[in-house]
Amino acid sequence: MNPVVNEPEKTFNKYSFDVEGGNFNTAGTVSMRIKSILKQNGLPDDVVRKSAIVSYEAEINIVSYAKKGTISLTITSSDVEIQVSDEGPGIPDIEQAMEQGYSTASQQIREMGFGAGMGLHNIKSYSDKFDISSEVNKGTFLKMIIGHKNS
Amino acid sequence: MKLSEVKEILNADVIVGEDKLDIDVKTAFGADLMSDVLAFAKAGSMLLTGLTNTQVVRIANVMDIAAIILVRGKKPPAEAVAMAKDFHIPILTTKYILFETAGRLYAKGIIGCLEKVESGSERT
Numbered sequence: 001m002n003p004v005v006n007e008p009e010k011t012f013n014k015y016s017f018d019v020e021g022g023n024f025n026t027a028g029t030v031s032m033r034i035k036s037i038l039k040q041n042g043l044p045d046d047v048v049r050k051s052a053i054v055s056y057e058a059e060i061n062i063v064s065y066a067k068k069g070t071i072s073l074t075i076t077s078s079d080v081e082i083q084v085s086d087e088g089p090g091i092p093d094i095e096q097a098m099e100q101g102y103s104t105a106s107q108q109i110r111e112m113g114f115g116a117g118m119g120l121h122n123i124k125s126y127s128d129k130f131d132i133s134s135e136v137n138k139g140t141f142l143k144m145i146i147g148h149k150n151s
Numbered sequence: 152m153k154l155s156e157v158k159e160i161l162n163a164d165v166i167v168g169e170d171k172l173d174i175d176v177k178t179a180f181g182a183d184l185m186s187d188v189l190a191f192a193k194a195g196s197m198l199l200t201g202l203t204n205t206q207v208v209r210i211a212n213v214m215d216i217a218a219i220i221l222v223r224g225k226k227p228p229a230e231a232v233a234m235a236k237d238f239h240i241p242i243l244t245t246k247y248i249l250f251e252t253a254g255r256l257y258a259k260g261i262i263g264c265l266e267k268v269e270s271g272s273e274r275t
Contacts, residue, residue: 025230028209035213045194052213053189113185113202122190 013041016072019062021088024112027063030071031056034082041075047148050126051080054144057119058084064109065089066139078149079128083142090136098124098132152176152260154218154241157197160255161220161245167232168218168241176217178264181253185210192216193264199252203227208234208242216240222249 015037017030035052043051055071062069066088074081091097098120105115124130129145155172158165165172180192181199185206192198194215200207203225211219219235221227221244227235235242245252 025205028206028213032209032213049194049214056189056210056213057186112204112206113183113188113200114206116184116186118184118186118190122186126190 012077013037013075014072015074016070019059019069019071019086021062021065021067021069021086024063024108027060027112028056031059034071034073037073038075038080043075043080043148047080047146050146051082053126054123054146055082055084057123058082058142058144060109060112060114061119061140062086062088064105064114069139078147080146080148082144082146084144085141086139088139090138091132091134091140092136094132094134154243156259157218157220157256157261158243160259161243161247161252163220163243163245166221166227166242166244167235168239168243171218171239171241174217174241177261179220179253179256179261180264181222181249183249188214191265191268196264197256197261199249199256201225201249203231205231205234207231208238208240211235211240212238218243220245220252222247222252 019030031052034055038048038051066086069086072083096102100121101117103115103117109115127144128147131143134140154174176197179197179199182188183201188210192214195217197218197220198211198216199220199222201223208231218241224246
């Protein structure tokens with residue numbers, strides 16, 4: 001029998017997707033890919049669901065506000081990690097942006113069924129760990145971790 | 152309840168999925184705000200909504216929605232119809248308003264995919 005060793009955290013799979021700002025015709029396609037990759041990797045339904053929710057909201061934010069962005073997905077032995085970075089206007093007041101109901105969305109975004117000031121709130125509440133940073137006139141960076149080890 | 156029975160109750164027209172009317176549905180979620188659909192809708196539920204754009208179909212796909220029920224007589228644009236066919240998601244349309252649609256289904260035994268939100272997650 002092999003001795004039990006504490007192996008360092010292994011990265012199983014890493015993916016990266018480009019998101020085009022302003023294009024509502026394709027908004028959501030990256031999140032659909034992410035969902036199907038997680039399913040193929042055999043992750044539990046609730047982990048797949050939470051990951052799809054946070055990724056979808058983040059993707060809509062890129063399409064709604066930024067010129068372009070990238071969503072990367074890393075699956076480790078314990079976590080699903082979704083990192084989002086965009087080139088866009090940035091968020092001057094993150095605390096305000098995190099408030100439920102606060103939104104700077106255009107009419108077009110609202111007509112699509114978004115822009116009610118719930119996006120970042122949903123992202124935070126469905127992530128086990130959530131980080132956000134932003135620089136005005138440069139862009140915004142999000143990191144969401146959803147654990148799957150004991151689920 | 153079979154989707155065919157939902158069609159009868161709502162006097163609905165089938166826009167996509169004539170061949171899927173024998174699927175079983177037990178629960179539904181109704182909203183026009185897609186962020187709330189993402190936050191609350193459960194897999195296997197029907198989505199009752201007045202929005203008809205392609206976002207509704209993509210969200211139905213990622214949330215494993217069993218069928219989209221468009222209320223207030225809404226007709227989806229061609230792109231949304233094509234996408235729903237691709238994803239094999241039935242779309243029905245009824246002339247009843249959202250309140251009536253939900254009420255008529257509830258009276259026949261369809262329940263919400265959740266009853267109420269947890270305290271601490273109240274929406275503004």
